[in-house]
Amino acid sequence: MNYLYDNTFEGFLCCIYAHYYDEKADGVFPVSTYQEDMLISRCIIDTDEKKAGIVYEAIENKISKYDIKRVYTVFCSSIPGKETMLLRYISLGFHEGSKVGLLYGNPVVFNVLQIEKKVVSEIHRMCGLIRFSEMTRADAQNSRSILYAPMEPDHDITEFLAPHFCDRYKEDPFIIHDKRRNKALFAAAGEWYITDFSAGDVLMETDPETQYRKLWKEYFETVAIKERTNPKCQRRFMPARYWRNLTECC
Amino acid sequence: MDGVIFEKLKILSDSAKYDVSCATSGVDRTNVGRIGNACAAGICHSWTADGRCVSLLKVLFTNKCVYDCKYCVNRRSADVSRASFEPQELAALTMEFYRRNYIEGLFLSSAVEVSPDETAERIYRCLNMLREEYQFAGYIHAKIIPGVSPEIIHRIGMVADRLSVNIELPSQESLSRLAPQKKSGGIFRPMRQIEQTLAEQKTLKGAGNMGHFAHLGANIAAGDGSLTEMTSSQNPIAVKETGRKYAERFAPGGQSTQMIIGASPENDRQIIKTSESLYTTFKLKRVYFSAYIAISEAPELPARFTPPQLKREHRLYQADWLLRFYGFRADEILDERHPFLDTDLDPKIGWALRNIELFPIEVNKASLEELLRIPGVGTVSAMRIIRQRRISAVKYDDLKKMGVVLKRARFFFTCMGRYYGGKEPDPVYIKGIMLDAEGIRDNLTDKKSWQQISIFDNHLVENKAANNELSI
Numbered sequence: 132m133n134y135l136y137d138n139t140f141e142g143f144l145c146c147i148y149a150h151y152y153d154e155k156a157d158g159v160f161p162v163s164t165y166q167e168d169m170l171i172s173r174c175i176i177d178t179d180e181k182k183a184g185i186v187y188e189a190i191e192n193k194i195s196k197y198d199i200k201r202v203y204t205v206f207c208s209s210i211p212g213k214e215t216m217l218l219r220y221i222s223l224g225f226h227e228g229s230k231v232g233l234l235y236g237n238p239v240v241f242n243v244l245q246i247e248k249k250v251v252s253e254i255h256r257m258c259g260l261i262r263f264s265e266m267t268r269a270d271a272q273n274s275r276s277i278l279y280a281p282m283e284p285d286h287d288i289t290e291f292l293a294p295h296f297c298d299r300y301k302e303d304p305f306i307i308h309d310k311r312r313n314k315a316l317f318a319a320a321g322e323w324y325i326t327d328f329s330a331g332d333v334l335m336e337t338d339p340e341t342q343y344r345k346l347w348k349e350y351f352e353t354v355a356i357k358e359r360t361n362p363k364c365q366r367r368f369m370p371a372r373y374w375r376n377l378t379e380c381c
Numbered sequence: 382m383d384g385v386i387f388e389k390l391k392i393l394s395d396s397a398k399y400d401v402s403c404a405t406s407g408v409d410r411t412n413v414g415r416i417g418n419a420c421a422a423g424i425c426h427s428w429t430a431d432g433r434c435v436s437l438l439k440v441l442f443t444n445k446c447v448y449d450c451k452y453c454v455n456r457r458s459a460d461v462s463r464a465s466f467e468p469q470e471l472a473a474l475t476m477e478f479y480r481r482n483y484i485e486g487l488f489l490s491s492a493v494e495v496s497p498d499e500t501a502e503r504i505y506r507c508l509n510m511l512r513e514e515y516q517f518a519g520y521i522h523a524k525i526i527p528g529v530s531p532e533i534i535h536r537i538g539m540v541a542d543r544l545s546v547n548i549e550l551p552s553q554e555s556l557s558r559l560a561p562q563k564k565s566g567g568i569f570r571p572m573r574q575i576e577q578t579l580a581e582q583k584t585l586k587g588a589g590n591m592g593h594f595a596h597l598g599a600n601i602a603a604g605d606g607s608l609t610e611m612t613s614s615q616n617p618i619a620v621k622e623t624g625r626k627y628a629e630r631f632a633p634g635g636q637s638t639q640m641i642i643g644a645s646p647e648n649d650r651q652i653i654k655t656s657e658s659l660y661t662t663f664k665l666k667r668v669y670f671s672a673y674i675a676i677s678e679a680p681e682l683p684a685r686f687t688p689p690q691l692k693r694e695h696r697l698y699q700a701d702w703l704l705r706f707y708g709f710r711a712d713e714i715l716d717e718r719h720p721f722l723d724t725d726l727d728p729k730i731g732w733a734l735r736n737i738e739l740f741p742i743e744v745n746k747a748s749l750e751e752l753l754r755i756p757g758v759g760t761v762s763a764m765r766i767i768r769q770r771r772i773s774a775v776k777y778d779d780l781k782k783m784g785v786v787l788k789r790a791r792f793f794f795t796c797m798g799r800y801y802g803g804k805e806p807d808p809v810y811i812k813g814i815m816l817d818a819e820g821i822r823d824n825l826t827d828k829k830s831w832q833q834i835s836i837f838d839n840h841l842v843e844n845k846a847a848n849n850e851l852s853i
């Protein structure tokens with residue numbers, strides 16, 4: 132039996148619930164991209180907050196607090212098949228308890244840890260790689276300026292960036308826009324929320340912004356030491372696919 | 382904003398990048414495998430406690446220098462454009478860059494304009510304004526000019542995260558030859574002052590007091606980026622740094638220093654010994670190496686346009702890593718008979734091959750300290766082996782998943798009694814394989830420059846490296 136869910140984390144947890152209280156699952160898949168399989172029957176699982184809550188707490192208590200974070204982090208990746216891998220990891224976790232994350236030798240654990248590592252490293256990377264611009268609304272004069280950063284991450288990491296940047300900007304309001312997923316993080320004074328968003332283009336650079344961009348580019352070009360350039364190394368740390376949204380590269 | 386600031390930024394960042402004496406190495410390319418990530422290219426880097434890479438706005442406060450250090454572009458006698466920031470200008474610029482997430486902070490060094498105290502006072506005003514008026518919470522690394530009075534050092538320390546006093550050259554003799562106005566006392570006195578202030582406020586945590594400098598394995602947990610912290614950095618959502626909060630404390634990020642490599646004739650052994658004594662004497666966080674870029678012409682210096690010894694610098698960093706994280710002593714890394722690191726070989730492998738009788742080591746029995754001696758086993762994988770062993774014996778197939786680099790390590794361990802490196806550990810055979818592997822890598826990268834460097838190395842040896850280690 133393959134279980135299908137509605138793309139939400141809660142929906143995914145409900146599939147785990149069904150796996151234990153109903154029929155065993157062979158795999159878990161998002162309903163939106165599911166490819167019919169002639170050999171395995173499928174069932175769409177309804178999302179139910181209560182059931183999701185039960186599974187959430189079970190993972191937290193029977194495996195560890197840390198593992199519920201890990202499950203969520205891996206869930207936010209864009210790796211196909213992540214749900215089924217997580218299913219295996221969680222069932223192994225119910226067996227092994229909190230030490231499940233140490234069983235590197237087990238392929239189920241290894242795969243999950245590898246994905247976790249990818250997501251975490253993208254989060255770290257994005258903390259340094261997104262660039263904010265001071266923007267105002269193009270349609271309203273004298274509106275307050277706001278810091279705006281577009282990005283196109285591989286994984287769905289927007290909310291993981293919130294704590295870091297809330298701490299950095301304190302009072303200053305800011306927007307982090309995931310252009311690939313059409314969603315954005317809005318934050319001010321430590322409070323934040325995530326919402327659908329695709330209207331980055333109603334924003335316009337302020338005058339000082341244009342100046343500072345120039346200054347930054349100037350600086351960036353000046354500091355490259357020609358005797359030491361190492362484009363290969365540069366690319367390893369700053370993969371070309373991220374360049375589009377960097378002030379110093381466009 | 383006017384054009385003046387453009388001009389200043391250009392001049393003062395340009396000088397900062399060349400002025401090896403006043404800045405950390407351009408690209409910290411070493412050991413990035415384990416903890417490295419997002420580095421904006423080409424900008425000065427340093428590591429926060431959680432191993433995240435920081436890009437800093439690296440500038441000089443002024444380059445109007447009254448000193449005349451031979452190796453420096455900004456020496457008084459050089460013909461370059463000159464500029465100085467006003468405290469307010471640099472504070473505003475730093476803040477605006479920080480807000481846009483271009484930088485994590487400021488790396489500020491300076492030439493000596495008028496006098497060390499005069500310049501330091503202006504630097505203090507700039508940094509203090511940044512903290513107080515702009516409420517800047519980012520990272521500040523301030524370089525202390527040798528000879529600044531203790532009172533100003535203290536004030537700068539209260540607003541900066543990290544301080545550094547550059548030792549510049551690996552021996553006293555080279556220092557007085559190449560930087561006649563800088564006295565070693567003027568360098569060590571502030572180092573001592575910083576160390577003592579840190580000790581008084583009980584924040585003295587550097588590689589230098591990680592314990593195993595005296596005895597292998599003692600208290601490995603202290604210091605930033607150490608074993609425990611590195612392993613716990615698996616914690617995925619821990620993006621937050623610890624050492625970064627500006628909290629009215631004296632240089633919470635400790636102190637570091639920098640040495641120029643290849644401008645003077647010291648051998649690697651002297652350099653490593655000097656670093657070791659800097660770690661033990663002043664409890665430094667880091668000693669940075671910077672390959673000398675031959676930009677000025679002087680009879681005491683390598684000829685102009687001699688390529689910088691990047692590969693040597695890289696090996697020195699690896700050796701430094703062995704000192705700080707792997708419990709090696711300088712005398713183990715290089716002895717009288719081997720005064721230079723083999724540029725073709727990782728120093729850890731070099732050591733293992735010279736001490737082949739200690740191998741193979743059984744991964745299921747070895748202590749943490751022994752595991753760390755195996756080439757290809759890093760601090761994280763060693764901890765993983767120890768942890769997994771408590772649950773069940775470690776199998777060969779597990780090692781790779783734990784991050785062990787088998788193509789190096791397999792010659793040096795046994796796993797459940799079995800040896801995977803051929804018949805027995807044979808140094809000549811292993812060395813051949815390692816060189817082949819490195820050879821392949823060098824072909825892919827920049828072979829020509831390595832060759833030029835090795836020629837230069839010979840020239841140094843012929844020069845009969847003066848045997849004067851820095852006594853501190």
Ligand code: SF4
Pocket residue numbers: 400402403446447448449450453454455456457491492493560
């Ligand atoms: S003090 Fe020496 S190294 Fe520093 S800027 Fe002046 S000449 Fe250069």
